[in-house]
Amino acid sequence: MNTALYADRRARLAAQLGPDAVAIVPTAPERLRNRDSEFLFRFDSYFHYLSGFGEPQAWLVITSEGHTTLFCNPKDLEREIWDGIRLGPDAAPQRLGIDEAFSVNELDQRLPRLLENKATVWYPFATHPGLEGRIDDWLKRVRARVRFGALCPDTQRDLCSLLDEMRLIKDAHEQDVMRRAAQISAKAHIRAMQLSARMLREGMDVREYHLDAELLHEFRLQGSQYPAYGSIVAAGANACVLHYRADNAPIRTGELVLIDAGCELDGYASDITRTFPANGRYSGPQRALYELVLAAQQAAVDATRPGARFTDAHEQAVRVLTQGMFDLKLLNKDRHGTLEDAIENRHYFAHYMHRTGHWLGMDVHDCGSYVEPSEAGLLSQRRDPLSAELVQNRPSRILRPGMALTIEPGLYVRPSDSIAPEFWNIGIRIEDDALVTEQGCELITRGVPVDPDAIESLMRA
Ligand code: GLY
Ligand code: MN
Ligand code: MN
Numbered sequence: 001m002n003t004a005l006y007a008d009r010r011a012r013l014a015a016q017l018g019p020d021a022v023a024i025v026p027t028a029p030e031r032l033r034n035r036d037s038e039f040l041f042r043f044d045s046y047f048h049y050l051s052g053f054g055e056p057q058a059w060l061v062i063t064s065e066g067h068t069t070l071f072c073n074p075k076d077l078e079r080e081i082w083d084g085i086r087l088g089p090d091a092a093p094q095r096l097g098i099d100e101a102f103s104v105n106e107l108d109q110r111l112p113r114l115l116e117n118k119a120t121v122w123y124p125f126a127t128h129p130g131l132e133g134r135i136d137d138w139l140k141r142v143r144a145r146v147r148f149g150a151l152c153p154d155t156q157r158d159l160c161s162l163l164d165e166m167r168l169i170k171d172a173h174e175q176d177v178m179r180r181a182a183q184i185s186a187k188a189h190i191r192a193m194q195l196s197a198r199m200l201r202e203g204m205d206v207r208e209y210h211l212d213a214e215l216l217h218e219f220r221l222q223g224s225q226y227p228a229y230g231s232i233v234a235a236g237a238n239a240c241v242l243h244y245r246a247d248n249a250p251i252r253t254g255e256l257v258l259i260d261a262g263c264e265l266d267g268y269a270s271d272i273t274r275t276f277p278a279n280g281r282y283s284g285p286q287r288a289l290y291e292l293v294l295a296a297q298q299a300a301v302d303a304t305r306p307g308a309r310f311t312d313a314h315e316q317a318v319r320v321l322t323q324g325m326f327d328l329k330l331l332n333k334d335r336h337g338t339l340e341d342a343i344e345n346r347h348y349f350a351h352y353m354h355r356t357g358h359w360l361g362m363d364v365h366d367c368g369s370y371v372e373p374s375e376a377g378l379l380s381q382r383r384d385p386l387s388a389e390l391v392q393n394r395p396s397r398i399l400r401p402g403m404a405l406t407i408e409p410g411l412y413v414r415p416s417d418s419i420a421p422e423f424w425n426i427g428i429r430i431e432d433d434a435l436v437t438e439q440g441c442e443l444i445t446r447g448v449p450v451d452p453d454a455i456e457s458l459m460r461a
Helices: 003-014 045-051 077-083 088-096 102-113 131-143 158-169 172-201 208-221 235-239 286-302 310-327 339-344 454-461
Strands: 021-026 032-034 059-063 068-072 098-102 120-123 156-157 233-234 256-261 263-265 271-277 380-383 390-393 404-407 409-414 427-428 432-434 441-443
Touching: 003 059, 003 088, 003 158, 003 263, 021 045, 021 131, 032 271, 045 059, 045 158, 059 102, 068 088, 068 102, 088 098, 098 102, 120 131, 156 158, 172 208, 172 256, 172 263, 172 271, 172 404, 172 432, 172 441, 172 454, 208 233, 208 256, 235 256, 235 409, 235 427, 256 427, 263 286, 271 286, 271 427, 271 454, 286 310, 286 404, 286 409, 286 427, 286 432, 286 454, 310 339, 310 404, 310 409
Parallel strands: 021 120, 068 098, 120 156
Antiparallel strands: 021 059, 059 068, 233 256, 256 271, 380 390, 404 432, 409 427, 432 441
């Protein structure tokens, strides 16, 4: 394990805590799925970012001086026979490069001591249910010692504000893992496309879950621990349901399939969407809509570069999509006015109702403010044309090298008397993962093509 990497992150965090401060970071809880069966454990992203430690029941305490204490599960032969080997507090300092470690059973006894004579306690607000109550209990214990001369912290601050900013800029190690996660996911998408075409050629009954299984197979085969989020495999009209999950609907020749799936590798997510013809050949109307979304994505990619705002990509995608909606008669001049009117009044929202991207990292919708911190005080107001509510806007984040985000425009056409039936029930999204570079951005998910000819050709293979 690269302990220096985590030590450097902890030192950078400690330097921002201010004098006489302590930061407390728990990992995620173990969660029951039903009765006594647990969900597969996934560590807390903040905790892992600072420790590289993946066991449950663990806490980090970091002081302003950078002194780090870990609380973790103690060695316990019987529990280890049932649940697996534990690192344990004796081996932890050497293995993880931290200063000291204790059994988590000593947490309630030791935490008040670690908080005593400090001014500020930092922890992630509104992230771990019950954490505020535990911190209250520890502070009460410190306060009980005030009459013996102890000082009790009088300030609590949200640790997310510091860690979110750190995690927003991906270091070389993170970029490397994200590239590898992206490559695995790209390969999995290709396999799912090819399986769909092959099964249909062989006259088999193809279901969404067959492609879901193919994705998972490739993820795990390549060492990914789990999907980064529930895979969407949506046949035909199901693609118009934005949060559809792979189910048992049949995949039929002539339909499109939308797959939105990405693996998590060593704590980092990838997030890819491709929309392909089930049997490997786009129909005319499908291709027309597909090429529009692809053009919108290219406009968004061009707008993803250092110095641009996070919202620029969305605005460019909306402009291309809305013009295309007029060209394909999904919108019309009589009802929706000019291109500028349709954008201003959000008429495109009928067919494009989500944003064009989000930060990507340890969490698929990664942390990090979407507002430019240096301009957070600059408020503007406008009335939302659809809800008529007054909304406040702050200047969008300025992109910098090392930021990672998705670029994912889409187009969703529900049946409507005003739209040609050949477009009904088509849902298309094209999603790639981008790292902002010095010059522009690097698309790390293009191991699976987006060009419709290239998709048709690989599905024939
Ligand atoms: N798969 C989740 C998303 O695209 O945002
Ligand atoms: Mn996605
Ligand atoms: Mn996404």
